[in-house]
Structure formats: C-alpha cells, structure tokens
Amino acid sequence: MEVLGLLMDGVFIALDPLNILLMLVGVALGLFIGAMPGLGSVNGVAILLPATFLVPPASAMIFLAAIYYGAMYGGAISSITLGIPGASTAVATTFDGRPLALKGRADLALVTAAIASFVGGSVANILFTLFAPPLASVALDFGDPEIFALMLLAFATFVGLGGDDIPKTLFSIFFGLVMAAVGLDIMTGEPRLIFGDITGFMHGINFLVLAIGIYGIGEMLWTIDTTRGNLTMTEAVLSIDRILQSCKESMRSWKGTAIGSFLGFFVGILPAAGATPGSLMAYGVTKMVSKNPKEFGKGHVGGVAAPEAANNSASTGAMLPMLTLGIPGSPTTAILLGGMVIWGLQPGPLLFQTQTEFVWGLIGSFYISNLFALLVNLAFIPLFIWMLKMPFTILAPMIFVLSVVGGYAATQDMHDVWLMLIFGVGAYLLRKLDYPVAPAVLAIVLGPIAEPKLRQSLLFSNGDPMIFLTRPIAGPITVIAIILILLPLLKLIRDKFKASKAESQA
Amino acid sequence: MAISRRHILGMAGALSIGTMVAGMPGTAAAWEPTKPIDFIIMAGKGGGADKMARLMQAIVEQEKMASKPLVPVNKSGGSGAEALIAAKGANDPDHTIMVTLNSFFTTPLRQPKLGIDIMTFAPVGRMAEDTFLLWVHKDSGIKTFEEFLAKVKAEGNKWVMGGTGKAQEDELLTEYLNINYGLKIKYVPYKGGGTVAKQLAGKHINSSVNNPSEALGFYESGDVVPLVSFTAERLPLFPDVPTLKEKGQDFAYGMQRAVVGAPGMSDDALKYYQDLFAKVYASEKWQKYRKDKSLFGDELKGEPLKAYWDAQRERHRKMLTDMGAIK
Amino acid sequence: MRRAEIITAGLMALLSIYLMYKSTELDIGYVRGEGPGGGFWPFWLAAGMLISCVWIAINWVLRKSPPSQSDEEYLDSYGLRMLLLVGGGVTGFIALCHILGFYGAILVFLIYYIRFLGRHTWPATLAIAIGTPIVTFLFFDIAMRIVLPKGYLEPLFLPLYDFFF
Numbered sequence: 001m002e003v004l005g006l007l008m009d010g011v012f013i014a015l016d017p018l019n020i021l022l023m024l025v026g027v028a029l030g031l032f033i034g035a036m037p038g039l040g041s042v043n044g045v046a047i048l049l050p051a052t053f054l055v056p057p058a059s060a061m062i063f064l065a066a067i068y069y070g071a072m073y074g075g076a077i078s079s080i081t082l083g084i085p086g087a088s089t090a091v092a093t094t095f096d097g098r099p100l101a102l103k104g105r106a107d108l109a110l111v112t113a114a115i116a117s118f119v120g121g122s123v124a125n126i127l128f129t130l131f132a133p134p135l136a137s138v139a140l141d142f143g144d145p146e147i148f149a150l151m152l153l154a155f156a157t158f159v160g161l162g163g164d165d166i167p168k169t170l171f172s173i174f175f176g177l178v179m180a181a182v183g184l185d186i187m188t189g190e191p192r193l194i195f196g197d198i199t200g201f202m203h204g205i206n207f208l209v210l211a212i213g214i215y216g217i218g219e220m221l222w223t224i225d226t227t228r229g230n231l232t233m234t235e236a237v238l239s240i241d242r243i244l245q246s247c248k249e250s251m252r253s254w255k256g257t258a259i260g261s262f263l264g265f266f267v268g269i270l271p272a273a274g275a276t277p278g279s280l281m282a283y284g285v286t287k288m289v290s291k292n293p294k295e296f297g298k299g300h301v302g303g304v305a306a307p308e309a310a311n312n313s314a315s316t317g318a319m320l321p322m323l324t325l326g327i328p329g330s331p332t333t334a335i336l337l338g339g340m341v342i343w344g345l346q347p348g349p350l351l352f353q354t355q356t357e358f359v360w361g362l363i364g365s366f367y368i369s370n371l372f373a374l375l376v377n378l379a380f381i382p383l384f385i386w387m388l389k390m391p392f393t394i395l396a397p398m399i400f401v402l403s404v405v406g407g408y409a410a411t412q413d414m415h416d417v418w419l420m421l422i423f424g425v426g427a428y429l430l431r432k433l434d435y436p437v438a439p440a441v442l443a444i445v446l447g448p449i450a451e452p453k454l455r456q457s458l459l460f461s462n463g464d465p466m467i468f469l470t471r472p473i474a475g476p477i478t479v480i481a482i483i484l485i486l487l488p489l490l491k492l493i494r495d496k497f498k499a500s501k502a503e504s505q506a
Numbered sequence: 507m508a509i510s511r512r513h514i515l516g517m518a519g520a521l522s523i524g525t526m527v528a529g530m531p532g533t534a535a536a537w538e539p540t541k542p543i544d545f546i547i548m549a550g551k552g553g554g555a556d557k558m559a560r561l562m563q564a565i566v567e568q569e570k571m572a573s574k575p576l577v578p579v580n581k582s583g584g585s586g587a588e589a590l591i592a593a594k595g596a597n598d599p600d601h602t603i604m605v606t607l608n609s610f611f612t613t614p615l616r617q618p619k620l621g622i623d624i625m626t627f628a629p630v631g632r633m634a635e636d637t638f639l640l641w642v643h644k645d646s647g648i649k650t651f652e653e654f655l656a657k658v659k660a661e662g663n664k665w666v667m668g669g670t671g672k673a674q675e676d677e678l679l680t681e682y683l684n685i686n687y688g689l690k691i692k693y694v695p696y697k698g699g700g701t702v703a704k705q706l707a708g709k710h711i712n713s714s715v716n717n718p719s720e721a722l723g724f725y726e727s728g729d730v731v732p733l734v735s736f737t738a739e740r741l742p743l744f745p746d747v748p749t750l751k752e753k754g755q756d757f758a759y760g761m762q763r764a765v766v767g768a769p770g771m772s773d774d775a776l777k778y779y780q781d782l783f784a785k786v787y788a789s790e791k792w793q794k795y796r797k798d799k800s801l802f803g804d805e806l807k808g809e810p811l812k813a814y815w816d817a818q819r820e821r822h823r824k825m826l827t828d829m830g831a832i833k
Numbered sequence: 834m835r836r837a838e839i840i841t842a843g844l845m846a847l848l849s850i851y852l853m854y855k856s857t858e859l860d861i862g863y864v865r866g867e868g869p870g871g872g873f874w875p876f877w878l879a880a881g882m883l884i885s886c887v888w889i890a891i892n893w894v895l896r897k898s899p900p901s902q903s904d905e906e907y908l909d910s911y912g913l914r915m916l917l918l919v920g921g922g923v924t925g926f927i928a929l930c931h932i933l934g935f936y937g938a939i940l941v942f943l944i945y946y947i948r949f950l951g952r953h954t955w956p957a958t959l960a961i962a963i964g965t966p967i968v969t970f971l972f973f974d975i976a977m978r979i980v981l982p983k984g985y986l987e988p989l990f991l992p993l994y995d996f997f998f
Contacts, residue, residue, distance in 0.1 A: 039977070046551060046578075047977050050564035143710035165898055167888035171845065174881040178852055181875040184584055185859060186695055188871040189616070189672025191584050193855050197619065199591050202583030217923060224919060225912050271704055326723035327704040331551060334700065338557035341719065342564060344798065348723015393951025394961060400923050400946070401939050405969060408935070409979050412579050417927050425920055432907065433838055433900045451874050452697070458868025459694050460666065460710075541987070541994050542980050574998050577978050 006356070007129055010364030013357060014062060018055065022063040023365060027373040030070020031380065035078045037212050038406025040087030041071035041315070041332045049339050057343035058358045062365040064339060065319070068332055069121065069369045072275070072312045073377045076113035080106060080304070081384050082399055084215045084406075088207050088445055089275040089311040092283040094215060095438060096296060096303025103299055106388055107242055107381065112250035112301050113308040114377045116257045120309030121370040123261035124268070124316035129363060133352070135269055136324035142270045144460070145467050148453035149477035150270065151446050154277045156484035157284025158442055168435045176443025179205045180451070187455050200415025208410040209420045210444050214437045216403030217424025220396055222431055243381070249301065256286040256302035257309045264310030268317025274330030275314035276445050282310035316366060323359055325349055537774035539574040539601055546604040548589040550582035553698045554636065554717060558763055559605040561795060562633070565786050572782055576603075585671060586613045590622045599768035600775040603630060608675050608761050611815070611822040615832055616673060624819065628767025628776045629811035631783040634796055635760035635803025638679060638736040639747065641721050642713045643706055644729060651734040651753055654713070655687055661712075663690040668702045668711035671695055673831040675761055676702075678822075679715045679736060681829040686755060706730055717761070718743060719799040736760075743800040760802055762818065764811065780807050835893075837907035838900040842889045849882035922946060934984035936966040 013019070033044035044067045052060035075090030080097035093113065100109040127135075142150075155173075178193075183204025185192040194201040260282035267278035286306035287296040296303045318329030319336075326347030328334035340347050345355060352359050387395070407420040427437050461467035468478045545563060549555035556578075563576045581589035586609035596602035604627075614622040642648045648657055658665045669676025672695045680693045694711060696702050699720035705711045707724045714721070714730075718741065724730045732747045738758040740749055750757050765783050767776055786792055787805045795801070806814055826832045853876055860870025861877070893901040908916065922945055929938035943962035947953050973979045974990075975997050983990055 033977075036972075042551060043977070043979075046560070047979070049560055050567045053564055053568045140704070140708035143705065143708060165889075165892075167885045167892065168898075171882055171885035171889070174878045174885060177878045178875050178882065181856075181878070185871040186697060187672065188859065189585060189674070189695070190859055190871055191587070191617075192859055192871060193852070193875055194584075195855065199583075199588055202588040203581065204583065221916065221920060224915055228911060271701070321704075325704065325707065327700055327707075334553075334698075335551060337700070338560060341557055341799075342561045342795075344794065346722055346726065346798075349727030349729065350723070391951070391953070393953065394947055394957075396919075397943055397946035397951075398961075398965070400926070401942065401965060401969075404923070404927060404930070405935060405939075405973065405981065408930075408981060409973065409977075412979065414927075414931065414982065417930070421923060421927055424923075425916075428916075430841065433834070433841055434898065454874075455868050456694055456696070459692070461868075462866045463863065463868045540991050542974075542978070542998070544980075574994060575978060577980050 003129060006360045007364060009357075010360030010362070011367065012364070013058065013361035014365035014368050016059075019059050019062050019361075019365065020368075022055070022059055023066045023369045023372050024376070026063045026066025027070035027073070027369055027376050030067035030072075031074040031077070031373070031376060033067065034071030034074025034090075035086050036074075036406065037078055037082070037084045037086055037216060037402050038208055038409040040075065040089070040208075041068045042335060043409070044068075044071050045332050045335045045339075049335065049342070052339065053342075057340070057345060058361045060339065060343060061336070061358070061362050062369075064336055065362060065365060066369040066372070068315055068336070069312070069366075069373050070376070072121075072315050073114065073117050073373045075311065076117070076304070076308050077110065077377075077380075077384055080109045080113065081388055082216075082402070083219050084399070084403065085211050088211070089279055089315075090307070091211060091276070091438075091441055091445065092279045092307035093304055095283065095307075096298070096300050098219075099297070099299035100301070100304065101388065105246075105299070106385055108246040108249055108301065109304050110381045110384060111243060111246040111378070112253055112304045114374055114381070115247065115250050116253065116260065116305035116309040117312040117377075118370060118374040119257050120261040120264055120311070120313035121316060121366070121373070123309075124265045124313035125363070125366045125370065127265055128316055128320055128366070132320055132324055135320055136349075139269050139271060139321045139325065139327075139329070141473060143457075143471075144453045145457040145471050145474040146477065147270065148450060148457055149468055149474040149481065150267070151277065151450035151453065152481040153477055153484070154281045154284070154446055155442075155450075156481040157281050157288060158439070165434055165436075168433075169439055172436055172439040173443045176210070176440035177447045179210065179440075180444045180447025186452055187459075198415070200413055200419070203411060203413075204448070205419065205444065206411050206416060207441070207444050209407055209416045210423050211441050212403050212407050212410075213420040213423030214427040214441060216399060216406070217421060218427030218431065218437070220399055220403075221425070221428040224396065225428075225432075243378075250305065253301040253305035255289070256282070256304075256306035259286050259289070260306040260309030261313045264313035265317040267310075268314030269320045269329055271321050271327050271329050274318055275311040277449070278314035278317075279307035279310040280442060280445070282306040312370075319362075319366075322347065323351055323362070326351070537600075537772070537778045539572065539775075539778070541601055542575050542577045543572070544596070544598075544602045545576040545578045546589050546593055546602065547578055547580045548582070548586040548604060548606050548609060549580070550698070551580050553582075553700075554719060555605055555607050555763070556580065557719075558633070561791070562605070562765075562783075562786050565789050565791050566782065568791075569785075569789060571785050584613070584617070585609050585674065587617055587620055590614065591620060593627070593766075593768045594622060596768040596770075599628075599770040600772055602768035602771075603779055604766050604768070606762065606764050606766055608818075608822070609671075610762070610764070610766070611819050612674060612678075612826065615819070615823055615826055624815055625812060626769035628769070628771040628779075629806075629808055629815075630765040630767050630776065630779045631787065632762055632764040632803060632806040632811055632814065633783065633787055633792070634763040634801040636717045636719070636763060637741060637760055637800060637802055638675070638715050638717060639721070639732040639741075639744065640683075640713060640715055640734045640736075641706060641725075641730045641732055643709050644731050645709065646712065648733065649731065651748065654733050655689070658689050658691060663692055665689070665691050665713070666711045667691045667693050667713050667715070668696055668705045669693060669715060670697070670699050670702060673826065673829070675759070676715050678825050678829065679759060682757065682759075682825070685828060686757075703730075717799075722799075737802060741800045741802075742797075762803070762814075763801070764806075783807075834900045834903035834905045834907050838898070839890065839893050842886050842893065846883055846886035846890075849879050849886060852879035853883065918950060919946075922950070930982060930984070932984050934986045935981040936970055937984065937986050939966045939969065 075086040078086035079090040079093035083098040085091040097109045182193045264278040321329045322333040407417045547559045736759045856872040856876035859872035861872035892898045926942040948958040
C-alpha cells in the first residue's frame with residue numbers, strides 16, 4: 001500500500017534525533033501548559049511559535065503538534081486532581097474525574113484518562129492516515145446549517161446531564177446561553193449586552209472565566225463548607241500494584257473510549273467545531289448508551305474515558321482540514337496555520353502533493369508523540385497524586401491562586417478576574433439550592449458557535465427555518481437532535497402517567 | 507529549546523538576582539525599553555492581522571533586534587474598540603504598541619462614543635497594505651468580471667457574498683459593487699477570512715473578496731478563481747487578473763498593516779520603535795512574506811503616515827456614509 | 834433553606850428581566866427575510882430564564898423541590914464565617930493585585946490563608962508563600978511571556994527583566 005510506504009518514510013523523518021528531542025520536550029511542556037488552568041493548547045502553541053524559528057519547518061511543526069498533544073493529555077490532570085478544567089476540552093472530564101478523586105481513586109481516573117487519550121489519539125491517527133483526502137471533502141460539505149444542526153445534537157446529548165430539578169437545569173442552560181451572547185453581535189457588528197459600555201465585556205465572556213469561577217472558586221467554597229474545612233479525601237495510595245490494577249479497571253471503560261475515539265475524530269474534522277464539542281458529545285452519548293446512566297457524574301470511569309479519548313482524537317482530527325484544505329478545525333490549528341505561513345509553506349489542498357516530506361513527517365510524528373505523551377503522563381502521575389496529599393489548608397489557597405492567575409492569563413484583563421470571582425461566589429450560593437452548574441458551562445461553550453451559525457443559515461434561506469430540515473446532511477442530524485430532546489420529556493410524561501395511575505389504583 | 511534552557515538558568519539565578527534590586531543599570535544615550543513591550547493585536551488569534559503580528563514578533567526575536575521581548579496580547583472585542591481603548595488608557599505608553607488594520611479607521615467612526623482620535627496615536631510604521639480580489643468557485647463557470655456582473659444581476663438578491671465582519675473591509679467592497687453596478691448582492695458576515703475561504707470552496711457562498719493570503723491555497727488547487735483585483739496595478743502573483751481600474755472604475759482599496767504607538771508615547775520611544783520596525787521591514791523574512799502574499803504598500807512612518815491616516819479616515823467616512831452605516 | 838429558595842428565585846428573575854431589558858437595545862424580533870435580529874437570541878433566552886424562575890417559584894409553593902421542604906439554615910454560622918474569611922480573602926487578594934501586582938498579592942494572600950486560616954507553622958508558610966510567586970513568575974513572565982500586572986512593585990522587576998531577556 002502506498003500510504004503505508006509514505007507513513008514509514010514519515011515515521012523515519014520523525015525519528016530524527018532532533019525531532020525526538022523536540023517531541024519529548026513538546027509533550028512535557030504541553031502536559032504542564034494543559035494542566036495549568038487558564039492556559040490551554042492555544043496559548044501554548046501561540047506563545048512558543050516564535051521559538052520554533054531556530055529549527056526547520058518540519059521539526060517546528062512536529063514540536064508544536066507535540067505541545068498540542070501534550071496539552072490534551074494535561075487538561076485531564078487539573079480536571080481530575082483540582083476539579084478545575086485546565087482547558088475547555090477537558091470540561092467533561094471533571095464531571096466524573098473529580099468525584100473519582102474525592103473517593104480516593106485519583107490514580108484510577110488519571111490512568112484511565114491517559115490510556116483513553118492514547119487510544120483516542122491512535123484511532124484518530126489511523127483514520128487520518130487512511131482516509132485523509134475523502135474526509136476532507138466531508139469537512140467542506142459542512143456549511144452553516146450543518147454545524148448548527150450538530151450543535152443542536154450536542155445539546156440534545158446533554159439533556160440528561162442536569163440534576164433532577166428540571167426548571168433549575170433549564171435556568172442554568174439559558175443563563176449560559178445568554179452569557180455567550182455578551183460582547184459583539186457579529187451579524188450586525190453592534191456591541192451587545194456590554195452593560196453600560198464596560199470595556200471588559202466587549203470581548204465577550206470567555207468560557208474559562210465562567211469555568212474557573214465555577215470549578216475553581218465556587219467548588220472550593222462548596223468543598224470547605226460541606227466538609228467543614230476538614231476535607232477527608234480518601235487517601236490515594238500509590239504503588240505499582242495499584243497502578244497496574246487501575247490499568248486493568250480502566251479497561252472496563254472500553255465502551256466510552258471507543259465512542260470517544262470515533263465521535264471525537266468526526267467532530268474534530270468539522271471546521272468550527274473542534275475538540276470541545278467533541279468531548280462533550282462523547283460524554284453525553286456514552287452516558288446515554290450506558291447501562292447505569294445514574295452512575296455518571298458520581299465517578300464512573302466511562303465518564304473520564306469518553307471525553308479524554310474524544311479530545312485527543314478530535315485534536316488529530318482538527319489537523320485534517322488544516323493539512324488537506326488549509327482551514328483550521330480548532331482555535332489551536334488556526335495558530336498552527338499561522339505558523340506554516342510564517343515558515344513559508346502554503347497550506348491548502350496542494351500541500352499533500354507539494355510538501356510530502358513535511359506532511360508525512362508530521363503524521364509520523366503524531367504516532368510517536370502520542371506514545372511519548374502516554375509515557376510522560378504516566379511517569380508524572382505519582383507527582384500529581386502526591387499533590388493531592390497536601391493538607392487541604394495548603395491545597396485550597398494554591399487552587400485559589402491558580403484560579404486567579406489563570407483567570408487573568410486567559411484574556412489578560414483584570415475585569416475578567418473580578419467577573420470570575422462573581423461567577424464563583426454565585427455558583428456556590430446557587431449550588432447550595434441544587435442548581436446544577438455544568439449545563440451553564442456547556443452552554444457558554446456551544447452558544448457562541450451555535451448562534452452565528454443559526455443566523456447565517458437563516459440569512460441564506462431568507463429567514464426560512466426549513467433550511468435545517470431540507471438539506472441532505474443537516475436534515476437527519478436535526479431530526480435526531482429533536483428526537484433526543486423530546487425523548488426524556490416523553491418518558492417523563494409516561495412515568496408521571498404511570499405514577500398517577502398507580503396512585504389512583506392504590 | 508531556548509525556553510527550557512532559560513527556565514533552568516532562571517531557577518538558579520532568580521533568588522540571587524532578586525536580592526540585588528538596584529534600579530536601572532547605567533543610562534544609555536538612546537531610549538531603550540526597560541521591560542517587556544505590550545504588543546496589542548487588534549484582532550483575534552489566528553486571523554490575518556494576528557499572523558502578521560506574530561511574524562513581526564518572531565523576526566524581532568530571532569534577529570535579536572530589541573533588548574526586551576514583544577508580548578502579543580489579542581484584543582479583538584468590539585471590532586477593535588477594546589484594543590483602541592486599551593492603547594488609549596495604557597499606563598505606560600512608552601511600552602505599548604499595537605498592530606492595526608482598517609478597523610483603526612472604521613471603528614472610531616462607527617462608535618464615536620469611544621472618544622478615540624486616531625491622530626493621537628504615535629505613527630510607528632506602516633508595514634504593508636494587504637490587497638483584495640474578487641473570487642468565485644470554479645464550478646460557477648464564471649471566468650470574467652463581466653460574466654460575474656451578468657450572472658449576479660440575473661440572480662437578483664439570491665447571490666451571496668461572504669466576508670469578514672460587519673461594516674468592515676469586505677462589506678465596504680461588496681457595497682461598493684452594489685452601488686456602482688446596481689447589484690443586490692446579499693452579504694453574510696463570518697468571523698474570519700479563513701472561514702470565508704472555506705465557505706467559498708465548499709460552495710456555501712457564491713463569492714468572496716478574500717485577501718490573497720486567505721484564498722491562495724484554494725486558488726493553487728484550482729477550486730476558486732479570481733476575477734478582478736481592487737488594486738491600482740495588477741498583482742505580480744496574478745498577472746492575468748485585471749484591476750477594477752482597467753474595468754473603468756477609478757477605485758483601489760487596501761488594508762493597512764501598520765504598527766502604532768499608544769497615545770502619549772514620548773518622542774524618544776517613538777524614534778526607537780520607528781527604527782525597530784524599519785529594521786523589521788527591511789529584513790529578508792518580511793520582504794519574502796510581502797512577495798509571497800502579494801502585499802502592496804511601502805513603508806510609511808512619522809508625518810507621512812499620519813497624512814495617510816487622515817486621508818484614509820475621510821475616505822472611510824464617505825464609504826460608511828454611502829452604505830448607510832453612519833450618518 | 835425554604836426562604837432562601839424563593840428569595841434566590843426572585844433575584845434570578847430580576848436578573849432575567851434586566852438581561853431582557855438590555856437585549857432590547859438591539860432588534861429582538863424576527864426580521865423578515867433575514868432571520869432573527871441581534872437581540873433575538875439573548876432576549877428570548879433570558880425570557881427562558883424568567884420562565885424557569887417562575888417554574889421554580891411554583892415548585893416552591895407546591896413544596897416540590899428539596900430546598901423548599903428543608904428547614905435547614907441556608908448559610909449557618911460556619912458557612913457565613915467561611916464565606917467571609919475565605920471569600921473575603923480571595924476578594925482582598927484580587928483587590929491587592931491592582932496595588933501590589935500579582936506577585937505581591939500572592940505572597941500576602943498565601944501568608945493570610947496558610948498561617949492565619951490554616952494555622953501552619955511560619956517556616957512552612959513562608960516557604961510556600963515565597964516559593965509560589967517565584968515559580969509563577971518564572972513560568973508566566975519568563976517562560977510563557979504572559980506578563981502579569983506588577984502594580985506599584987513594577988520598579989523591583991526591571992533588573993529581573995534585564996537579567997532574563
């Protein structure tokens with residue numbers, strides 16, 4: 001097979017000593033950048049871009065891709081150990097990763113995350129190698145109505161995410177969606193909801209500001225309150241045996257890993273979507289098909305495996321439109337594209353033909369980086385577990401410091417740090433009354449993608465909403481999404497009906 | 507990597523240095539930055555302006571042109587309003603510079619409440635002027651500007667032009683075509699030029715007015731076709747593409763890629779940055795980039811740059827008034 | 834808890850109304866031939882928030898949600914004290930960032946929390962309180978080139994810049 005030959009050449013290029021060194025440094029740096037709340041792969045790649053001029057373009061790209069990879073692994077670390085998502089791609093990992101850590105099974109969560117990430121990355125690499133060109137045309141076929149339908153589907157998979165209190169879950173979703181509208185209305189170019197011309201609102205409300213507020217500050221206040229300041233986290237024991245056992249246990253989550261790997265990849269290759277919706281949808285779907293959906297959110301390994309497999313898989317997927325079409329599939333690949341331009345490469349449909357060595361060297365490096373990332377990550381797990389053993393009165397202020405610094409680093413604006421504090425305290429007060437907070441975070445991630453797509457589509461169709469049902473790709477997705485949204489409602493009504501029947505009989 | 511080496515050095519040196527806080531080491535004759543320089547980018551990460559800013563930063567860093575690093579900060583809010591306000595309110599104007607595009611002219615005009623007078627900004631240097639072309643998909647069968655006009659007229663308001671942002675460069679050009687050729691093109695705004703190029707390649711929109719750098723990939727693969735350029739002369743990269751001028755319109759439109767200093771910057775500092783960016787402009791990398799991406803616009807700084815701003819501002823005022831975006 | 838539930842729902846309803854009011858600055862209607870106007874999305878979703886609040890209130894009257902049945906105190910004395918000491922501490926920390934910059938503020942906040950709230954020994958407190966800003970500085974300012982604000986302590990950092998760059 002021709003592809004295999006090219007891939008072997010690519011792996012060979014990637015195995016150049018300089019490239020190996022760059023990959024190792026890259027994944028390790030990426031791991032820490034990803035683990036630091038407020039910094040994600042976007043920052044890491046943007047910041048280290050100028051540093052890559054010292055090496056040839058292929059090596060530079062391999063280095064940046066390794067950072068991207070590492071950061072995807074790293075995001076899970078803070079999600080699990082601190083309960084703060086290190087990046088938007090790791091939000092879904094907190095849902096079950098944090099409860100596992102509180103139960104003293106941080107080791108299991110971390111190992112599962114690492115293995116799922118590896119599997120997700122590997123599946124994506126194989127799909128990438130075999131099907132890059134045909135998949136690229138699929139990415140092109142996704143226009144605005146298709147992306148909107150996909151966002152609708154992402155929401156639909158999350159209907160069951162909230163608590164038992166329906167109005168409070170709805171409130172949380174609506175709140176997140178309204179917050180997503182703050183800033184500039186791109187369709188009219190007018191400022192929107194900037195509350196008396198406050199400059200800080202002009203760039204909108206960054207997802208991280210809300211997420212760090214809720215999960216950093218709010219979660220800490222909640223934990224201190226509910227544990228009366230004596231957090232007795234079941235001590236995470238550390239031993240080789242334990243880690244091997246965790247490896248074995250994490251295999252049970254194969255279903256989540258599989259769903260995440262494939263779903264993440266396909267969502268990742270669609271421009272504008274990227275790894276975050278991919279990981280959220282993977283979580284939602286895994287929960288939906290699980291035999292014990294009630295266990296999700298309370299520390300189910302599948303809930304860690306699915307989003308982690310998906311975000312790694314999606315990050316490789318996002319490279320596909322970047323390399324084959326020259327269009328970014330995620331914010332990070334947008335920066336990578338900028339890098340390629342700076343190095344004098346012209347991204348676009350011809351890159352595969354004109355820059356064979358560059359492209360296949362990079363693809364080869366995906367395989368090796370992925371392996372390195374797994375090994376580096378596993379090697380660091382004891383360090384992260386040790387961190388959890390710190391007395392809570394030291395860990396808590398450190399998390400506050402990380403939250404504040406991370407909140408600033410995300411947008412480099414003090415305004416957002418204050419906003420984060422308000423969200424944090426607000427989330428704590430609302431959470432005491434059983435308002436679920438996760439739906440709001442989800443909404444602020446998906447909202448800014450969904451709204452412009454909705455309006456762009458309607459502009460095309462002269463305001464006719466049938467555009468979402470009549471197009472060949474958008475139609476089926478919309479229908480599935482609507483069914484998924486209505487399903488729980490129907491079930492609820494049926495249950496109610498049964499209950500009242502039972503009552504009347506009794 | 508340089509970063510990790512610095513890191514290790516830093517670990518060793520930080521404590522000892524921390525104790526010998528002494529103030530500034532010796533006073534040199536010429537002004538030099540004393541701390542990292544805020545390099546505000548008036549657009550989001552990954553866009554055209556961002557790519558260019560990061561290229562400049564990389565050149566400065568690689569050739570060791572400045573003693574302190576440029577620290578890029580993206581402030582894309584409010585079509586650049588956020589960046590303008592940040593620069594205006596900079597508490598250290600000598601260490602604050604900004605990469606601008608045409609929203610430097612349009613945003614203060616559209617939002618007079620901001621109270622921004624662009625003439626108060628320090629004229630560091632115009633590094634280039636980006637160019638615009640009119641693109642269609644090859645499957646549309648359109649080969650010339652005349653065919654384009656005929657087809658669009660026939661389609662009425664069904665013809666869709668995609669572009670970046672609202673009441674910014676792309677829409678100004680679309681409106682120009684609408685007004686001067688009696689067309690009814692529908693304009694759909696997107697977040698960035700890369701998305702627009704993809705929308706055209708995927709045939710979701712009918713035409714675009716992308717910069718060459720945005721559409722080059724799909725042009726080389728033959729997916730999109732340039733019909734006309736909005737420049738005074740033909741672009742070296744597209745020698746067969748006529749200019750709008752040749753089509754009888756006395757019109758050329760470019761996008762400024764200029765570096766400005768925060769209002770209140772001292773003359774010494776301005777001199778320093780002018781020299782710094784003159785070096786960047788002259789560098790081999792920048793010249794190659796200009797050539798590859800078909801950029802126009804020679805270097806401008808100081809008073810001539812201000813005169814250029816003044817002319818551009820009046821021009822945009824007229825264009826925005828014509829399209830009804832301002833009164 | 835029961836009283837807090839209805840008060841919160843009321844406050845959130847007010848917030849919703851405020852957001853709806855603010856959204857009307859742009860067109861909240863469905864523009865013929867174009868689709869929703871600029872204020873459509875936030876207005877109607879904020880309306881959704883309001884409806885949710887009304888629903889919460891109905892559940893409160895019917896005593897259906899757990900908080901509306903609970904007689905527990907919403908914020909007991911421990912919760913209140915914690916909120917003041919910890920929440921207030923973080924607020925003070927962020928306020929200090931404007932004056933002492935991030936690094937000075939981190940130092941003060943860590944001493945406050947670890948020594949006075951956590952009652953750890955001075956050596957442990959100082960080691961962490963001094964070590965954290967140094968590591969943060971090396972990571973953010975030097976390695977990542979994200980320059981955190983320095984407030985009035987800026988002059989102290991100039992020689993460090995000269996050394997590192």
